[in-house]
Amino acid sequence: MSTSASVPTTGSFNGVDDLKMVVRQVRFEQLSFWLNPLGAFFTVGFSTIFLVMLGAIAGHTTIGSGYGKVKLVQYYLGGFLSYGIMAACFTVLAQTIVNRREVGLLKRLRLSPVPTWVLLSAIFLSTIFIAIIQMVILLAVGRLGFGDYLPTHPLAFVLTVGVGMLSFTALGVGVSTLVPNADAAGPMISIVFFLLIAFSGLYFPIKPGSTLANISGYFPVRHLITAVLASFNLPPGANPWAWHDLEVMAIWGIVGLFIATRRWQWSPRRG
Numbered sequence: 001m002s003t004s005a006s007v008p009t010t011g012s013f014n015g016v017d018d019l020k021m022v023v024r025q026v027r028f029e030q031l032s033f034w035l036n037p038l039g040a041f042f043t044v045g046f047s048t049i050f051l052v053m054l055g056a057i058a059g060h061t062t063i064g065s066g067y068g069k070v071k072l073v074q075y076y077l078g079g080f081l082s083y084g085i086m087a088a089c090f091t092v093l094a095q096t097i098v099n100r101r102e103v104g105l106l107k108r109l110r111l112s113p114v115p116t117w118v119l120l121s122a123i124f125l126s127t128i129f130i131a132i133i134q135m136v137i138l139l140a141v142g143r144l145g146f147g148d149y150l151p152t153h154p155l156a157f158v159l160t161v162g163v164g165m166l167s168f169t170a171l172g173v174g175v176s177t178l179v180p181n182a183d184a185a186g187p188m189i190s191i192v193f194f195l196l197i198a199f200s201g202l203y204f205p206i207k208p209g210s211t212l213a214n215i216s217g218y219f220p221v222r223h224l225i226t227a228v229l230a231s232f233n234l235p236p237g238a239n240p241w242a243w244h245d246l247e248v249m250a251i252w253g254i255v256g257l258f259i260a261t262r263r264w265q266w267s268p269r270r271g
Contacts, residue, residue, distance in 0.1 A: 026122045044130065077138065079225055081228050086193065093172035102269070135161070152233040164227070
């Protein structure tokens with residue numbers, strides 16, 4: 001019999017001891033992730049490979065379309081930083097939750113003596129840690145491989161990254177509740193993800209005010225990319241504090257959280 005309704009939070013917060021449990025569970029999640037070296041390589045390195053390839057092809061090419069005279073590789077760096085956040089916190093997280101649910105692992109974990117909020121927090125924090133690793137690698141490639149391409153407004157960058165991670169984590173959990181089984185997880189989540197990033201300006205600048213810009217503006221992917229680029233001072237003179245983009249991402253995160261609390265199931269779905 002499946003267990004649905006809102007996500008339970010068995011147990012209460014007991015200070016340092018609970019924090020130690022969270023840290024220990026995050027460590028176990030990381031061990032599990034890195035024990036699959038091929039999967040870990042493509043999860044962490046996919047965005048880096050694309051940045052290196054496209055950056056090498058772009059060379060010293062400059063772009064316009066509302067971004068002024070800036071090098072295309074600068075645009076790609078901001079875009080693939082966004083890609084790394086979305087890939088880890090949305091795609092990988094959603095597929096992980098679906099797979100664990102369908103093999104019965106979530107149900108078994110719930111029966112363990114560890115509070116459920118600790119187990120879930122460890123999954124989310126481990127995913128965020130993976131996203132941070134990707135960002136560090138990408139920033140290092142941008143700095144050492146292509147020039148001094150780092151965020152010109154670090155505080156705005158950190159705020160954007162934080163909101164993006166929380167929003168896409170909530171969306172990843174919400175979408176995982178809509179996937180019927182493990183076989184459908186990969187195709188459903190990946191198709192949605194790649195379609196959104198393709199039409200949100202990851203691979204090419206979108207002219208502000210265009211039809212494509214207006215359509216993609218309804219989705220959080222576009223707003224994460226533009227907010228990250230704003231912290232890189234792209235276009236030149238842009239306000240680094242992209243409040244509208246952060247607001248849209250936060251709204252989508254709330255939507256994902258609402259769906260997750262309404263449809264969450266610990267047990268595999270049948271039928």
